[in-house]
Amino acid sequence: MELTHIEHIGIAVKSLEEAIPYYEEVLGLKCYAIEEVKDQKVKTAFFRIGQTKIELLESTAADGPIGKFIEKRGPGLHHMAFATNSIENALKEAEEKGVRLVDKKPRKGAEGLNIGFLHPGSTFGTLTEFCEKPG
Amino acid sequence: MELTHIEHIGIAVKSLEEAIPYYEEVLGLKCYAIEEVKDQKVKTAFFRIGQTKIELLESTAADGPIGKFIEKRGPGLHHMAFATNSIENALKEAEEKGVRLVDKKPRKGAEGLNIGFLHPGSTFGTLTEFCEKPG
Numbered sequence: 001m002e003l004t005h006i007e008h009i010g011i012a013v014k015s016l017e018e019a020i021p022y023y024e025e026v027l028g029l030k031c032y033a034i035e036e037v038k039d040q041k042v043k044t045a046f047f048r049i050g051q052t053k054i055e056l057l058e059s060t061a062a063d064g065p066i067g068k069f070i071e072k073r074g075p076g077l078h079h080m081a082f083a084t085n086s087i088e089n090a091l092k093e094a095e096e097k098g099v100r101l102v103d104k105k106p107r108k109g110a111e112g113l114n115i116g117f118l119h120p121g122s123t124f125g126t127l128t129e130f131c132e133k134p135g
Numbered sequence: 136m137e138l139t140h141i142e143h144i145g146i147a148v149k150s151l152e153e154a155i156p157y158y159e160e161v162l163g164l165k166c167y168a169i170e171e172v173k174d175q176k177v178k179t180a181f182f183r184i185g186q187t188k189i190e191l192l193e194s195t196a197a198d199g200p201i202g203k204f205i206e207k208r209g210p211g212l213h214h215m216a217f218a219t220n221s222i223e224n225a226l227k228e229a230e231e232k233g234v235r236l237v238d239k240k241p242r243k244g245a246e247g248l249n250i251g252f253l254h255p256g257s258t259f260g261t262l263t264e265f266c267e268k269p270g
Contacts, residue, residue: 001163005185006141009215011261019259026232027217028136049217050140050186075260077212080144082162082184097161124154125210126146 001093007083007113007131008046008053012066013075016045016058023047023054035110042066044110055081055110079117079127087132091116094130099123106132136228142218142248142266143181143188147201148210151180151193158182158189170245177201179245190216190245214252214262222267226251229265234258241267 013019016034023029029047036043041064045056057078059067069078084090087106095101102117109115109131118128148154151169158164164182171178176199180191192213194202204213219225222241230236237252244250244266253263 001161003162003164003184006144006187009141009144011215011259013259022259026136026229026234027138029138049138052141052185052187073208076255077215077261080146080212094161099161120211124146124148124157126212 001084001090002086003082003084003090003130005051005083007081007129008055009077010055010057010079010081010127010129011076012069012078013056013058014070016043016056019056019058020045023056029054033111036060037110040065046111079129081115081129081131084130084132087114087116087130090130090132094118136219136225137221138217138219138225138265140186140218142216142264143190144212145190145192145214145216145262145264146211147204147213148191148193149205151178151191154191154193155180158191164189168246171195172245175200181246214264216250216264216266219265219267222249222251222265225265225267229253 020031031045031047033046041061043058043060047054057066100119100122102119106114106116114132114134116130120127155166166180166182168181176196178193182189192201235254235257237254241249241251249267249269251265255262
């Protein structure tokens, strides 16, 4: 499997409106996009830092994955995403090596990326995502 | 404040011995160093991926910060570390802007870096570290 860099770090927050000023005014990053991902029941805000993006995630429904995460654990680090040039191969290889997949096939994520998640139960507790730029 | 990239992502694990093979054999990363940081009661394992490192953290004592974290929340993502060329300025600026610091002054962390932590209570739930290469 060839993973090239950390594509993004996903962080659950209660409110984008409250958290964005901290990332902009304290850390000096710039929010360059806000996007709603309806099937995940989240609104996301993106910041670039070097090769990586920070993706803040605000739940749009209490029963969505981020709503449930915050209820259980509070806001904070949610997932880690690796960039790959071949997500099909990366998911296939992980599964062959015994990793339980959340997504058996790539699906569309924020920013038009092809994405797939590995289950934290077989990655030593870290919800892990693979991302591939389409085309 | 000028933060250049994600220096590392810190991940709490129950056992380096159990987790390292997943990072090496499934994700294809290479563990290039194992280091004990006695005052933090942890043993760390490092992997490079692009500009960033993954730092696995195993507690060496139940009453250490990682031992307590795992007891409360289970293993998984623990902290996010930004690289900066001036940690003194970065900590000072964060404090001036109302962020509560864990470390008022830089201290030595793993790999000889000068490091300082911000308190998750004033960073919207994410334990956040600044790192500076000495010299």
